[in-house]
Structures are given as C-alpha cells and as structure tokens.
Amino acid sequence: METTQQQAIIVGVQLQNDTNFAYSMEELRNLAAACNITVIGELSQKASRINPSHYLGTGKIQELAAMVQDEDTVIIFNDELTPSQIRNLESSLDRQVIDRTILILNIFADRAKTKEAQLQVEVAQLQYMLPRLTGMRESLGRQGGGSGLKNRGAGETKLELDRRRIEERITALQAELQAQVERRQVQRRQRHKNEVPVVCLVGYTNAGKSSLLNAVVETYHPGSNKQVFAKDMLFATLETSVRSIKLPDHKTFLLTDTVGFVSQLPHHLVKAFRSTLEEVTEADLLIHVVDASDPQHEQHMAVTTETLKSLGADGVPTVYAYNKADRTDLAYPVIEGDSITISAKQSSGITELTELIRSHVFNDYIQCEILVPFDRGSIVSYFNEHAHVQEVSYEEQGTRLVLECRAADYERFRGDFTELSQ
CATH class of the missing domain: 3.40.50.11060 (GTPase HflX, N-terminal domain)
Incomplete structure (x- = not known):
C-alpha cells in the first residue's frame, strides 16, 4: 500500500x-x-x-x-x-x-x-x-x-467475486458472528444469574469513554493492568470491553465500554454491530459520556440519544457525565441531579460518579444485624467477601454481624442465622 x-x-x-x-x-x-x-x-x-x-x-x-x-x-x-x-x-x-x-x-x-x-x-x-x-x-x-x-x-x-459469491461470503460471516453472539449471550445470562449490576458507558465517538473506564479501574484497582486502549481519535474503540469494579465496601458492578456513535452512522454498521450494541439495552444503568469541551456537544448528545432510541435502550436509567471539564471554564467535579462534570484525564470526579452509580444500581441492599451460630462459619466468610460488614462481635451463641448486604443474600441464608434487627 x-x-x-x-x-x-x-x-x-x-x-x-x-x-x-x-x-x-x-x-x-x-x-x-x-x-x-x-x-x-x-x-x-x-x-x-x-x-x-x-x-x-x-x-x-x-x-x-x-x-x-x-x-x-x-x-x-x-x-x-x-x-x-x-x-x-x-x-x-x-x-x-x-x-x-x-x-x-x-x-x-x-x-x-x-x-x-x-x-x-x-x-x-x-x-x-x-x-x-x-x-x-x-x-x-x-x-x-x-x-x-x-x-x-x-x-x-x-x-472480483460475483454477486452470488459475495452473498455466500456474507452468509458465512453472519454464521460465524452468530456463534460469537451466542457466546456473549451465555456470558450475559451468567452475569444476570450472579446478579451483578451492569453499567454501560455510551456516547459520541471520542467523548472519552475509554479514558473514563481506565480512570475508574485505576481508582479502585490500581496497578491491575486492566486498562483498555484509549486515544484522542475517532472510533478508537470498536469492541466491547467489560471490567469488574469492586468497591471498598465489597459492592461489585460491571463497567462496559462501547463503540462510539457518530451522526449518519451507516445503517449497515448499526446492523452489523447490533449484537455488540445490545449490551446497552440490557444494562442496569447508562453513563452518557459527553465531551463538554466540544462546541457541538449538544448535537452529539442528540445523536447519541437518537441512536440509543433506535436500539431500544431509551428506557434504561441514564446518568450524564460531562467529561473533559479540564479543557473548559466549568467547575468540576460537580453533581447536579443525575448529571456530573468530571475530568477522566485527571481522574477528577471518579468517586463522585461512583456515588451516583451506587444510588442507581445498589438499591436492593438492606441494613441488618444478625447472629450466626459458630457452626455456620461459612456464612460469616461469605458476608465478609460479598457484603459490607460494619461491626463484628463474638457472643455466647455465635458471631454478631452488623452489615449491609443484598436482600437476595439475606433471604438465601435467613434460616441459618438469628435476626437481631433489620
């Protein structure tokens, strides 16, 4: 070439x-x-x-x-x-x-x-x-x-292929893609089974979605080498990357980076990437990342909103993250309702964004006080790993825990401990 x-x-x-x-x-x-x-x-x-x-x-x-x-x-x-x-x-x-x-x-x-x-x-x-x-x-x-x-x-x-051979090639490619789609659907079903919330980053191309994912990863998993490719150019990300984010209180969510949108995105591409973009429709929360430094950011937001609507994802709860605030006169980090002004490049606003995510995806948690018999030590281990244990003391009848846990986990072990309060 x-x-x-x-x-x-x-x-x-x-x-x-x-x-x-x-x-x-x-x-x-x-x-x-x-x-x-x-x-x-x-x-x-x-x-x-x-x-x-x-x-x-x-x-x-x-x-x-x-x-x-x-x-x-x-x-x-x-x-x-x-x-x-x-x-x-x-x-x-x-x-x-x-x-x-x-x-x-x-x-x-x-x-x-x-x-x-x-x-x-x-x-x-x-x-x-x-x-x-x-x-x-x-x-x-x-x-x-x-x-x-x-x-x-x-x-x-x-x-140089004739029409028939090109059609055959398309059919073969689509069959290969279908196998990839089915594999991802199995992964998605597994995530649902594990009841781990899925948070998707969406937005116009080059809004800083990959940089934001990297900033979140580095904040909660420093030195983990789980960063994704991020560069200041159009369509740097074409594949869906998923990272598991474990917060200090043991709450976990999956953060997904997606392909960026652009005005007049060719319908052939939307159709071909539909299986990838379906991650968005099944998310528990969307983070609509906006390049606040771009004079056309409102137009970009409209294109993104329209594309999400065409995918059937317009009903998913959304938080707006106005990124690249370091290139503007905007104060940051600032939260207003479900909007936040941040700088992914400077990792500024990451903990505040996490709090917004928490308020949306961790609403099935309950605060409780329980007494676990000593012969049920595995339950104490489970809660130490999967819940936010705030107090531990050892009584005559067993281990007393004051904790915040998922309602589903509380119900799962309910017959194995004594409720002191909820």
Whole structure:
C-alpha cells in the first residue's frame, strides 16, 4: 500500500431546515483526516432535495469539475450515494468518487482489532458494496487502494467475486458472528444469574469513554493492568470491553465500554454491530459520556440519544457525565441531579460518579444485624467477601454481624442465622 497522503475535495448539499450542515461538513473533514486524507477544497449547494441522478445540480457539477485539477484527487460526498449517482458522477468528473458511508466503513476496518469487530466490519462493507457491483467494478476496486482507503480485505480481490459469491461470503460471516453472539449471550445470562449490576458507558465517538473506564479501574484497582486502549481519535474503540469494579465496601458492578456513535452512522454498521450494541439495552444503568469541551456537544448528545432510541435502550436509567471539564471554564467535579462534570484525564470526579452509580444500581441492599451460630462459619466468610460488614462481635451463641448486604443474600441464608434487627 502507498503511504503518500491522499487529497480530497468534500462536497455536500444543504437541504432546507438543515441547521447542522456546517457541523456535518466539519465532521466529514475529520473523518477524512482519520483516513489519512487531506481536504484541499470544499463545495456545497443549497437545495430543496438531493438530485437523484447526480446528487448535485448541473451547474455545480461543472464548478466541481473545474476545482479538480489533480487526477489523483478523490471527491468525498457528505451523504450515502446510490450506485447510479456514483456511476454518473465518476463519468462526469473522471475522478474517484466516495461517500460518507465508505469513509466510516474504512475507519472501522482500520480500527477493528478483535475477530468479532473485523467480522462485523467486513459484513457491513460487503452489504454496502453488493448493490454497487453492477458496472462499478473498476470504481469500487479503486476504493480498495490508496493510502487512507485500505478497505482491509474487502478491496479489489473481493470485488472480483460475483454477486452470488459475495452473498455466500456474507452468509458465512453472519454464521460465524452468530456463534460469537451466542457466546456473549451465555456470558450475559451468567452475569444476570450472579446478579451483578451492569453499567454501560455510551456516547459520541471520542467523548472519552475509554479514558473514563481506565480512570475508574485505576481508582479502585490500581496497578491491575486492566486498562483498555484509549486515544484522542475517532472510533478508537470498536469492541466491547467489560471490567469488574469492586468497591471498598465489597459492592461489585460491571463497567462496559462501547463503540462510539457518530451522526449518519451507516445503517449497515448499526446492523452489523447490533449484537455488540445490545449490551446497552440490557444494562442496569447508562453513563452518557459527553465531551463538554466540544462546541457541538449538544448535537452529539442528540445523536447519541437518537441512536440509543433506535436500539431500544431509551428506557434504561441514564446518568450524564460531562467529561473533559479540564479543557473548559466549568467547575468540576460537580453533581447536579443525575448529571456530573468530571475530568477522566485527571481522574477528577471518579468517586463522585461512583456515588451516583451506587444510588442507581445498589438499591436492593438492606441494613441488618444478625447472629450466626459458630457452626455456620461459612456464612460469616461469605458476608465478609460479598457484603459490607460494619461491626463484628463474638457472643455466647455465635458471631454478631452488623452489615449491609443484598436482600437476595439475606433471604438465601435467613434460616441459618438469628435476626437481631433489620
């Protein structure tokens, strides 16, 4: 693969009542940069609808053609193009044309590290390409090359496959993915059986979810080397990471890091990653992480909320964590209701966030005083491990414990101890 920097012109159509157009074009620049592509020009058009044959009007096509001097310049469109639009645009401009969807697919392909993420991305790529095969082999083949458009494994060689073989490949990949899904479902059932609450970090890409997970891990398990990969870039996390967090009073919850969202996230990707994202729908609590330093953070929150709704997770209790406060004038750490301002980078606000988590997921605990006969020492050991024992004294009839424990554990051992108070 060449490593030279690729150049591109970005193109978008602003429809009536679209107040987020400027931001979506800026985001397109960032997506291009994530693919190692330098944006050297921009063209936009205001219109009541997208031109069905060429995306742009005739005059704008001519204007765009005049802008493209270098034959290696790629033209990136801010929406998902239809097969005929790509075909017509490449014919009119004699340049490689790609859309926002293939750009995001390439970033995902480049970032995918686990077997499951790689399978999911390949399924999404092939489903995107399937309707675009007819008369487009040369065009899509080119999309497999270039510095930023690697299409890892789904470039020219796969595009020489005919439709039937691509469909067979998709079927085989989906069968392999299903096995991974079933394995995760078994793990989820086991967690439910153990009654350990699940807390999911969700939010826009690059909001700091992985950094927050690492800060929580380091706070309660220092030196454990359980950190996940975290970097200031789009889609650094494509796989779900789960960490068990044990608090000083023996309460335990699972903290899950998830793939970040982005506006106009390709539906092929949402579909392919649905099994991964289902972790979110079964969580006991969501931590919606927001980059408070980003001027567009309210737009990011709206995109995240909409994506969660489409996944069926809009009913899960949510805490809002306004992160990166160290880059703003905001005071931190500050709690207001179910919102908290923090800095994951500085590990500031972690204990306060934990208190918010506690108030949501540990509401099945009871305070009690019990007397455990000496011949039931295993119960004392169990509570020492799984409950918050506040006082211990030894009476004639057994061990007296003042403790906070799960109601389910209290009921489980109820016949083996004497209740002194509850």
